[in-house]
Amino acid sequence: xxxxxxxxxxxxxxxxxxxxxxxxxxxxxxxxxxxxxxxxxxxxxxxxxxxxxxxxxxxxxxxxxxxxxxxxxxxxxxxxxxxxxxxxxxxxxxxxxxxxxxxxxxxxxxxxxxxxxxxxxxxxxxxxxxxxxxxxxxxxxxxxxxxxxxxxxxxxxxxxxxxxxxxxxxxxxxxxxxxxxxxxxxxxxxxxxxxx
Amino acid sequence: xxxxxxxxxxxxxxxxxxxxxxxxxxxxxxxxxxxxxxxxxxxxxxxxxxxxxxxxxxxxxxxxxxxxxxxxxxxxxxxxxxxxxxxxxxxxxxxxxxxxxxxxxxxxxxxxxxxxxxxxxxxxxxxxxxxxxxxxxxxxxxxxxxxxxxxxxxxxxxxxxxxxxxxxxxxxxxxxxxxxxxxxxxxxxxxxxxxx
DNA sequence: AAAACAATAGACTGACTGGTCTACTTTAAG
DNA sequence: CTTAAAGTAGACCAGTCAGTCTATTGTTTT
Numbered sequence: 001x002x003x004x005x006x007x008x009x010x011x012x013x014x015x016x017x018x019x020x021x022x023x024x025x026x027x028x029x030x031x032x033x034x035x036x037x038x039x040x041x042x043x044x045x046x047x048x049x050x051x052x053x054x055x056x057x058x059x060x061x062x063x064x065x066x067x068x069x070x071x072x073x074x075x076x077x078x079x080x081x082x083x084x085x086x087x088x089x090x091x092x093x094x095x096x097x098x099x100x101x102x103x104x105x106x107x108x109x110x111x112x113x114x115x116x117x118x119x120x121x122x123x124x125x126x127x128x129x130x131x132x133x134x135x136x137x138x139x140x141x142x143x144x145x146x147x148x149x150x151x152x153x154x155x156x157x158x159x160x161x162x163x164x165x166x167x168x169x170x171x172x173x174x175x176x177x178x179x180x181x182x183x184x185x186x187x188x189x190x191x192x193x194x195x196x
Numbered sequence: 197x198x199x200x201x202x203x204x205x206x207x208x209x210x211x212x213x214x215x216x217x218x219x220x221x222x223x224x225x226x227x228x229x230x231x232x233x234x235x236x237x238x239x240x241x242x243x244x245x246x247x248x249x250x251x252x253x254x255x256x257x258x259x260x261x262x263x264x265x266x267x268x269x270x271x272x273x274x275x276x277x278x279x280x281x282x283x284x285x286x287x288x289x290x291x292x293x294x295x296x297x298x299x300x301x302x303x304x305x306x307x308x309x310x311x312x313x314x315x316x317x318x319x320x321x322x323x324x325x326x327x328x329x330x331x332x333x334x335x336x337x338x339x340x341x342x343x344x345x346x347x348x349x350x351x352x353x354x355x356x357x358x359x360x361x362x363x364x365x366x367x368x369x370x371x372x373x374x375x376x377x378x379x380x381x382x383x384x385x386x387x388x389x390x391x392x
Numbered sequence: 393a394a395a396a397c398a399a400t401a402g403a404c405t406g407a408c409t410g411g412t413c414t415a416c417t418t419t420a421a422g
Numbered sequence: 423c424t425t426a427a428a429g430t431a432g433a434c435c436a437g438t439c440a441g442t443c444t445a446t447t448g449t450t451t452t
Contacts, residue, residue: 006399022307024220027439038401039441045399049440100310109369110306111218114296124369150385155378158366159359162375166362170354173305173320179358182351189346190387202429224410234431235411241429245410 007045009035014056019101022111023053053108054122060104061126068130072137079141080192087164087184091177094168099175106165131157141192148195160187203241205231210252215297218307219249249304250318256300257322264326268333275337276388283360283380287373290364295371302361327353337388344391356383 013035017026028049032039046052071086094102101107105126112119134157141147149156163183170179209231213222224245228235242248267282290298297303301322309316330353337343345352359379366375 004399020310022220022311024218025311028441029439039403040401040443041399043441106365107306110298110303110365113369114216115218115221120369120371127366127369151378151381156382158375158378159382162362162366162379163355163359164362165365166358166360169302169306169361169365170323170358173309173316173323175316179354182347182354183358185347186352186355186387190389191382193386196392200429223408225408235433236413236431237429239411 004045006037006041010037010042010045010052011056011059014052015060015104018053018056019097019104019107023108024111028052050116050118053112053119057105057108057119057122057126061129064105065129065133068133072133078146079137079144080146080188082137083141083160083192084184084188087180090164090168091180094171094177094180099172099177102168102172103165106168110169127161131161134160146194147192156191159191163187200241202233202237206233206238206241206248207252207255210248211256211300214249214252215293215300215303219304220307224248246312246314249308249315253301253304253315253318253322257325260301261325261329264329268329274342275333275340276342276384278333279337279356279388280380280384283376286360286364287376290367290373290376295368295373298364298368299361302364306365323357327357330356342390343388352387355387359383 010031014026014031017031017034028039028042032042042052046055067089068086071089072082074082077085105123108119109123109127113123114120131154135153138147138149138153138156142149142153164180167179167183171177206227210222210227213227213230224235224238227233227248228238238248242251263285264282267285268278270278273281301319304315305319305323309319327350331349334343334345334349334352334356338345338349360376363376363379367373
């Protein structure tokens, strides 16, 4: 009734195409073609392209949050090491996709937040959820005396997330993870440091 | 023959619309309508939409570089203060446009670098030019003993530019300059500091 | 077995896309 | 004054877009 294999195929194909080409540049017919589903099915499961886009976002966000929890809330690993692993995973993904996709949520935030408030709100929520994961990890690091937070954990989490998203964007343009490496280097060298 | 008032009108209207809606979401007819120019003129001055898009980028980049030079190479002002002013100007612009446009080059880099190598290369060049302006300003700051650069000026410039772009993107989604403020705060508090 | 509903199937629609075409007007040169 | 070119004007084209429609097939429920 709700969660069908066809529906899943549509969302997965959509996520892939939208990651590569963006939302506006991805036509419904293209999604249909790549997964061999007729149009009737599409409009059976989704009321509109926007509805579909929101489902793609939701699916991606849920999956991504799972890996985020696995990485950032791994209590067997020191908090700063968890962050290092998160960045390393991001870099690896960037290599895997040939510097082509980057972060779906960041991409869509850029493309759609000026176009539709519905999308903006949905994407914003995803980001806020992610930010909370970072806040928790930073608080852990602080509690263990690994870092001194001179503003607030929230401000620092915002700094890290926005900086990382910016680095991803630049990496996509440059077709090189260099900006991501620079970001990590300076972050760990000068920002995530214990009190002097 | 080349630089005509009609051509300028087209580029200006195009820049405005593309800033607000993105490249793909901006139709040629929409540009034509907002500036009252017939289609015949458009294809007289530009060979295609891509050609037009590149002209918009070039125009924007040139203008932006002028203000960048004015701000970052103002030798009457200490280097770090120049940077502060640059960020303040960016925040002001974000307010002026109601958190709607952000940075045209960043937007297009996001939207088009996966779609067209021509665009990617053009946008990349613009970013590299900007980065050089920051490198120079950071070297000035280093020479005056205002900051200690623990990596290279190039890496630090990359860090600043990507972080700032990320903050702008987030500000657009959040409809608030808060992420930009966080970025500035932590940057000046922990990264752009003299040697201990 | 029959009725009810979920799902598949794809032809079709009107609006809009980037781009072309021809005709007309203005400007400048010979 | 004539003529060629630059620029203006918009009707028009094929293709694509999101979305609709009707018809058919599967699967339950009664």
